[in-house]
Amino acid sequence: MKACILIVGDEILIGQIQDTNSGWIAQQLSDIGIHLVRALTVADEHADIVDGLNLAFQVADIVLMTGGLGPTKDDVTKLAIADFMGVEMYFDWSVYDRIKSMFKKLNRTLSPHHRNQCQMPQGVELLHNSMGTAPGMLFKKNGKYIISMPGVPFEMKAIMHDHVIPMLTALSDQKIFHFTILTARTGETIIENQISHIVESLPDHIKIAYLPSISAVKVRLSGTGSKTALLEQEVMFYAQQIMDTLGEIVYGVNGTTLQAELQKLCIQKQVKIATAESCTGGNIAARIVSVPGSSTYFNGSIVAYSNDIKQHILHVNPSILDTHGAVSEETVMAMVDGVIDLLQADVAVAVSGIAGPDGGTEDKPVGTIWLCVGTKTHKTTHLLTSGKFRDKNIEAATMYGLDMLRRFVKKM
Amino acid sequence: MKACILIVGDEILIGQIQDTNSGWIAQQLSDIGIHLVRALTVADEHADIVDGLNLAFQVADIVLMTGGLGPTKDDVTKLAIADFMGVEMYFDWSVYDRIKSMFKKLNRTLSPHHRNQCQMPQGVELLHNSMGTAPGMLFKKNGKYIISMPGVPFEMKAIMHDHVIPMLTALSDQKIFHFTILTARTGETIIENQISHIVESLPDHIKIAYLPSISAVKVRLSGTGSKTALLEQEVMFYAQQIMDTLGEIVYGVNGTTLQAELQKLCIQKQVKIATAESCTGGNIAARIVSVPGSSTYFNGSIVAYSNDIKQHILHVNPSILDTHGAVSEETVMAMVDGVIDLLQADVAVAVSGIAGPDGGTEDKPVGTIWLCVGTKTHKTTHLLTSGKFRDKNIEAATMYGLDMLRRFVKKM
Numbered sequence: 001m002k003a004c005i006l007i008v009g010d011e012i013l014i015g016q017i018q019d020t021n022s023g024w025i026a027q028q029l030s031d032i033g034i035h036l037v038r039a040l041t042v043a044d045e046h047a048d049i050v051d052g053l054n055l056a057f058q059v060a061d062i063v064l065m066t067g068g069l070g071p072t073k074d075d076v077t078k079l080a081i082a083d084f085m086g087v088e089m090y091f092d093w094s095v096y097d098r099i100k101s102m103f104k105k106l107n108r109t110l111s112p113h114h115r116n117q118c119q120m121p122q123g124v125e126l127l128h129n130s131m132g133t134a135p136g137m138l139f140k141k142n143g144k145y146i147i148s149m150p151g152v153p154f155e156m157k158a159i160m161h162d163h164v165i166p167m168l169t170a171l172s173d174q175k176i177f178h179f180t181i182l183t184a185r186t187g188e189t190i191i192e193n194q195i196s197h198i199v200e201s202l203p204d205h206i207k208i209a210y211l212p213s214i215s216a217v218k219v220r221l222s223g224t225g226s227k228t229a230l231l232e233q234e235v236m237f238y239a240q241q242i243m244d245t246l247g248e249i250v251y252g253v254n255g256t257t258l259q260a261e262l263q264k265l266c267i268q269k270q271v272k273i274a275t276a277e278s279c280t281g282g283n284i285a286a287r288i289v290s291v292p293g294s295s296t297y298f299n300g301s302i303v304a305y306s307n308d309i310k311q312h313i314l315h316v317n318p319s320i321l322d323t324h325g326a327v328s329e330e331t332v333m334a335m336v337d338g339v340i341d342l343l344q345a346d347v348a349v350a351v352s353g354i355a356g357p358d359g360g361t362e363d364k365p366v367g368t369i370w371l372c373v374g375t376k377t378h379k380t381t382h383l384l385t386s387g388k389f390r391d392k393n394i395e396a397a398t399m400y401g402l403d404m405l406r407r408f409v410k411k412m
Numbered sequence: 413m414k415a416c417i418l419i420v421g422d423e424i425l426i427g428q429i430q431d432t433n434s435g436w437i438a439q440q441l442s443d444i445g446i447h448l449v450r451a452l453t454v455a456d457e458h459a460d461i462v463d464g465l466n467l468a469f470q471v472a473d474i475v476l477m478t479g480g481l482g483p484t485k486d487d488v489t490k491l492a493i494a495d496f497m498g499v500e501m502y503f504d505w506s507v508y509d510r511i512k513s514m515f516k517k518l519n520r521t522l523s524p525h526h527r528n529q530c531q532m533p534q535g536v537e538l539l540h541n542s543m544g545t546a547p548g549m550l551f552k553k554n555g556k557y558i559i560s561m562p563g564v565p566f567e568m569k570a571i572m573h574d575h576v577i578p579m580l581t582a583l584s585d586q587k588i589f590h591f592t593i594l595t596a597r598t599g600e601t602i603i604e605n606q607i608s609h610i611v612e613s614l615p616d617h618i619k620i621a622y623l624p625s626i627s628a629v630k631v632r633l634s635g636t637g638s639k640t641a642l643l644e645q646e647v648m649f650y651a652q653q654i655m656d657t658l659g660e661i662v663y664g665v666n667g668t669t670l671q672a673e674l675q676k677l678c679i680q681k682q683v684k685i686a687t688a689e690s691c692t693g694g695n696i697a698a699r700i701v702s703v704p705g706s707s708t709y710f711n712g713s714i715v716a717y718s719n720d721i722k723q724h725i726l727h728v729n730p731s732i733l734d735t736h737g738a739v740s741e742e743t744v745m746a747m748v749d750g751v752i753d754l755l756q757a758d759v760a761v762a763v764s765g766i767a768g769p770d771g772g773t774e775d776k777p778v779g780t781i782w783l784c785v786g787t788k789t790h791k792t793t794h795l796l797t798s799g800k801f802r803d804k805n806i807e808a809a810t811m812y813g814l815d816m817l818r819r820f821v822k823k824m
Contacts, residue, residue: 013448015439027427036425041451281701282694289693303713
């Protein structure tokens with residue numbers, strides 16, 4: 001089954017809004033084995049939408065449309081679909097009643113715009129929208145499908161999850177099974193080399209992809225076949241070999257995050273953590289706090305941006321700062337001790353580095369970052385030599401800090 | 413002049429990579445008054461690319477292509493263009509010499525893939541790529557243009573800046589001038605109401621757009637005309653009226669950020685700042701530190717995630733915590749005092765709230781967030797009632813915290 005995405009939106013063509021719907025829908029289609037052959041964006045114009053539908057029907061069996069269904073520009077997409085399908089519009093009382101009761105709860109009154117939302121092309125099958133007033137729409141013609149959804153991402157996603165993905169999964173003539181192995185702190189090339197013997201042994205219907213980001217690489221296996229259970233077993237056979245080979249750089253699989261894995265370990269081992277951050281400026285703490293429930297194991301953080309604070313709050317010995325400098329192994333080790341005492345944590349991570357663009361020296365160029373993780377009695381340090389870009393240096397140090405915490409707590 | 417974007421990339425259609433090139437190019441075209449009528453993504457397949465070029469030539473005068481020019485899949489786009497143009501390929505020695513000398517510097521040897529990069533369709537005008545080996549390509553046919561660029565965003569952007577934007581600006585039959593007013597902490601509807609009398613007086617060739625994000629709205633004026641100087645003067649006439657009406661909610665214009673504006677004020681007023689963060693967990697500090705040079709005015713932060721830390725490190729009186737709770741006006745005021753003393757700052761902001769999804773009560777539901785900004789002697793507080801989503805609550809509180817700091821320092 002082949003699909004085409006058709007995005008309706010002036011605001012995307014004039015560069016006002018970045019289209020994120022296409023990328024998300026593409027991922028979902030890939031997950032269920034539907035082959036996306038085109039993605040097209042057109043303006044909120046009748047003729048352009050009809051043009052887009054014609055193109056889509058030439059190359060695909062399924063057209064997934066988003067946009068042009070809000071209360072203010074409600075007509076254009078629906079009228080274009082009606083025109084393309086050769087049908088008239090009708091007033092749908094079930095849509096009207098639903099909007100009316102939603103608005104009653106919110107104490108708002110219906111505008112003429114909302115009455116427009118109840119006009120529907122004949123032959124439509126409505127797809128309930130649990131997140132908004134405009135329902136999704138399904139049309140069938142000559143064995144092909146048009147699915148039209150609102151452009152608001154969370155409304156589109158709700159309709160996709162509730163209706164479209166189950167329907168397309170049933171239609172899909174091939175099954176696909178993805179498994180993603182998440183790694184931190186090792187580059188793509190090194191990973192490729194380490195697992196090349198496994199990759200060479202992969203059968204043709206299992207593909208591998210490397211998705212690198214700063215200080216992290218996702219390794220994804222995708223198997224295609226006709227029987228889900230067998231496919232899953234096959235993919236997992238190779239995935240397990242890859243995970244065994246990569247060892248401790250693997251922090252999780254599929255949709256998790258470093259901070260979510262860290263949470264599991266802290267709760268399991270009943271460990272309280274804290275951070276002492278210089279160049280990361282609170283980014284490690286912010287990442288930890290992004291996980292709901294972090295208050296049970298995260299005590300807090302000291303963002304020690306000045307030497308004064310390193311010395312007076314974290315009690316880094318001034319002789320260490322004088323002799324080795326703020327960006328040194330000795331300083332980050334002392335910062336760990338200081339923050340553990342201050343915030344009554346069991347384990348802490350500390351970071352001090354030169355994020356740039358200024359502040360580098362010959363000895364310690366921009367991108368020199370020292371990290372330390374540990375308890376009062378046992379510590380591990382790491383010297384990260386990142387690049388010249390401030391954003392990337394902060395992100396790299398944040399990822400390293402989180403992963404050093406994860407590995408340390410795991411071994412406790 | 414009408415344009416069509418044509419993205420070549422399997423990796424986008426299978427959802428592996430999010431296409432960000434289209435959105436960026438759309439913005440650039442809008443800025444120079446070129447009308448983008450379609451954006452199309454096709455696979456790395458000869459027939460699909462030729463198909464895409466045919467569609468693009470039907471609706472547009474300029475086709476902007478990206479992708480399909482890397483060393484490993486170099487042929488497909490160029491062969492498809494040659495086919496579409498009806499020309500043969502030739503070996504370009506200038507491209508070869510350039511790659512050879514680049515590789516000599518890097519001590520790398522050329523692979524057969526790199527020789528492929530030197531094969532070019534006849535009639536091409538090469539666009540120098542300052543960031544990589546694959547040059548951009550320009551073709552002219554029947555008064556129409558094809559511009560093909562590598563898919564790597566920073567290479568594409570370099571070619572756009574160096575060659576394409578200047579060329580298209582010269583071709584563009586209309587000039588466009590954008591001016592964006594950045595506001596924080598006020599909703600779109602309120603802003604619309606406040607400036608409706610100005611918006612009503614806008615001439616037809618000046619349009620207004622509202623771009624809302626969490627706790628921030630960008631108000632953009634776009635004027636279209638034939639004379640740049642006059643246009644700029646006209647747009648600024650209305651922009652000034654809007655800024656005067658909106659007053660202190662305006663934190664800057666065009667490409668700046670809240671934290672960059674805060675930096676200017678702190679340096680100008682010679683003020684040292686600090687943050688005491690509970691539910692924002694270091695996000696305000698991280699935002700401040702994202703600006704190069706922040707070490708000159710930012711002392712640091714205490715992420716006081718537990719009551720213990722609020723009490724023992726920030727010296728919030730336990731009777732305040734007992735009587736009013738951690739999420740209270742009294743607590744954030746005491747946190748400001750505590751962090752100013754501890755980190756020797758002049759001004760501080762403090763945040764304490766219930767980010768969710770759990771932890772809400774009837775009195776203080778999820779999304780209840782108290783903020784305080786000030787010095788030891790003069791403070792301003794704010795109760796933010798946000799929603800039920802943790803991410804949004806943290807982002808809203810971060811924006812409020814930064815903006816409260818900005819407004820406070822501005823008045824010093």
